[in-house]
Amino acid sequence: MHIGCPKEIKPQEFRVGVTPNAAREAVAHGHDVTIETGAGEGAGFPDADYIDAGAKIAGSAKDVFETADMIVKVKEPQAGERKMLRDGQLLFTYLHLAPDPEQTKDLLASGATCIAYETVTDANGGLPLLAPMSEVAGRLAPQVGAWTLQKANGGRGVLMGGVPGVGPAKVVVIGGGVVGTHAARIASGMGADVTVLDRFLPRLRYLDDVFGRSFKTSYASAGNTAELVQQADMVVGAVLIPGAAAPKLISRAQLSDMKPGAALVDVAIDQGGCFETSKATTHEDPIYDVDGIMHYCVANMPGAVARTSTIALGNATMPFMLALADKGWRQACEDDPHLLNGLNVHAGSLTYYAVGKALGMDVLAPNLALKR
Numbered sequence: 001m002h003i004g005c006p007k008e009i010k011p012q013e014f015r016v017g018v019t020p021n022a023a024r025e026a027v028a029h030g031h032d033v034t035i036e037t038g039a040g041e042g043a044g045f046p047d048a049d050y051i052d053a054g055a056k057i058a059g060s061a062k063d064v065f066e067t068a069d070m071i072v073k074v075k076e077p078q079a080g081e082r083k084m085l086r087d088g089q090l091l092f093t094y095l096h097l098a099p100d101p102e103q104t105k106d107l108l109a110s111g112a113t114c115i116a117y118e119t120v121t122d123a124n125g126g127l128p129l130l131a132p133m134s135e136v137a138g139r140l141a142p143q144v145g146a147w148t149l150q151k152a153n154g155g156r157g158v159l160m161g162g163v164p165g166v167g168p169a170k171v172v173v174i175g176g177g178v179v180g181t182h183a184a185r186i187a188s189g190m191g192a193d194v195t196v197l198d199r200f201l202p203r204l205r206y207l208d209d210v211f212g213r214s215f216k217t218s219y220a221s222a223g224n225t226a227e228l229v230q231q232a233d234m235v236v237g238a239v240l241i242p243g244a245a246a247p248k249l250i251s252r253a254q255l256s257d258m259k260p261g262a263a264l265v266d267v268a269i270d271q272g273g274c275f276e277t278s279k280a281t282t283h284e285d286p287i288y289d290v291d292g293i294m295h296y297c298v299a300n301m302p303g304a305v306a307r308t309s310t311i312a313l314g315n316a317t318m319p320f321m322l323a324l325a326d327k328g329w330r331q332a333c334e335d336d337p338h339l340l341n342g343l344n345v346h347a348g349s350l351t352y353y354a355v356g357k358a359l360g361m362d363v364l365a366p367n368l369a370l371k372r
Contacts, residue, residue, distance in 0.1 A: 187234075
């Protein structure tokens with residue numbers, strides 16, 4: 001199979017979909033690999049590294065899309081990239097379709113087969129291709145939140161760990177999954193007073209058993225959430241419903257009850273955001289103010305630490321990329337039902353239920369898509 005990797009064009013996105021190590025593995029499996037020139041530079045991988053790995057370098061994204069059987073990316077294809085997809089081509093990347101009807105329509109029109117990193121599962125019910133970036137985003141959230149809290153950025157001017165005689169920042173993390181756990185660990189390590197909210201009692205017990213007094217846990221009832229949010233200097237939104245639009249957990253009306261200059265960090269923004277007032281921002285212009293509350297809603301947070309993120313993502317995606325290339329997408333998905341769960345679009349049909357529900361569109365069962 002011919003594997004192609006274009007340079008990411010989303011603003012301030014420095015990650016790359018194929019690392020030199022992944023390219024070397026694919027070439028060793030007998031596949032051709034083409035990388036757009038400069039695609040890896042943002043993550044510290046020059047073209048020479050890919051050439052040494054046996055890959056070819058293309059002068060433009062058009063050259064990559066025209067020749068490759070499978071396109072491997074990081075972020076969802078932008079409008080110009082979607083126009084270059086063709087019937088029968090395989091796209092393997094993050095998609096986040098539920099809050100993005102325009103992208104969904106374009107992918108359906110392209111005739112391509114699209115497998116989304118964020119809905120591939122594992123035997124433990126986890127999301128192995130989302131987890132590495134959730135870990136990165138979770139660890140970044142308190143860091144960027146602390147920056148947002150600085151007075152020069154419109155925040156309350158509160159130091160995360162306080163100082164002797166002055167209490168620490170109060171941080172509320174909504175969601176006790178991968179993002180929330182890593183956010184809580186880092187925030188508590190910075191000295192903040194941290195509470196993690198979740199509705200799944202076994203998860204709260206696990207967090208309490210493993211982390212003990214590092215941070216507190218609480219049940220995420222509406223009343224409990226509202227009370228803790230009012231007291232918070234920072235709220236990290238870390239909820240996830242695989243493939244679906246994120247639920248809105250803080251309304252605009254609730255902002256008036258929060259401390260002026262408090263920070264909302266919405267790590268769920270790729271799935272539409274979990275605060276009613278969330279809108280996607282970029283690393284170039286990451287913060288905005290709504291009713292005196294500072295919002296940090298960068299849609300590609302891990303892109304800020306592109307080298308760490310690229311290597312972590314590449315370690316996770318490489319076995320799946322090789323399976324798709326070695327067997328073809330149909331056989332790979334027949335052999336691995338967890339990979340089949342990643343199928344979101346095929347030949348003009350939507351194949352992921354949560355996306356169809358969010359967008360009000362008909363869905364073809366993925367096992368039926370295998371036969372088309």
